[in-house]
Amino acid sequence: MKISENKVVSFSYTVKNAAGEVLDQSDASAPFSYLHGCHQIISGLEVALEGKEKDAKFSVHVDPEDAYGVRDESLIFTIDRSYLGDEPIEKGMQLQLQAEDGYHIVTILDITDTEVKLDGNHPLAGESLDFDVQVLDVREATAEEIEHGHSHSHEHDCDCNCEGECDSDDDFDDIEFTPEDDEKLD
Ligand code: ZN
Secondary structure (H helix, E strand, C coil), X not given: CCCCCCEEEEEEEEEECCCCCEEEEECCCCXXXXXXXXXXXXXXXXXXXXXXXXXXXXXXXXXXXXXXXXXXXXXXXXXXXXXXXXXXXXXXXXXXXXXXXXXXXXXXXXXXXXXXXXXXXXXXXXXXXXXXXXXEEEEECCHHHHHHCCCCCCCCCXXXXXXXXXXXXXXHHHCCCCHHHCCCEC
16 A cells, blocks of 8 residues: 555654764654644655655655745844843743744743844754654544544544644744744743
């Protein structure tokens, strides 16, 4: 069975940055699984998986444009320090901010007595990635998985709050952070 839309794919992988450092990996005992065609994984990897079958092994180089995007300096912004309350913060720390369209990870670039400078770029923005992948399984998605827009392979009970759609757009470029949007910090 070839990987195509509405197939649930399980695979193991190792991903390295341009310097050859391993950023993440998942072996056969804890494979990653996803619903193909739903943009749940970075586009460069999803495209490379298309048409592959169980047991396929391959390497793929993914440019930033097809991974976590190029860096966008307009995503650097400043908020009032008071907005973060008594949260202990330090430079380089990552915070989750809630915006209208969900949570986004921001990195603290600088802290003054009154302001905090944040970077809304994905931590891997601007990085090219090299994946080594082995396809472990390809199967038809269930009707429920298609309805939810994700794989249920590793969940006994899906308690997701999903709205039942394949979320095809998770584009950081469209986000504008304003304090009003960000009600809560984790
Ligand atoms: Zn679900």
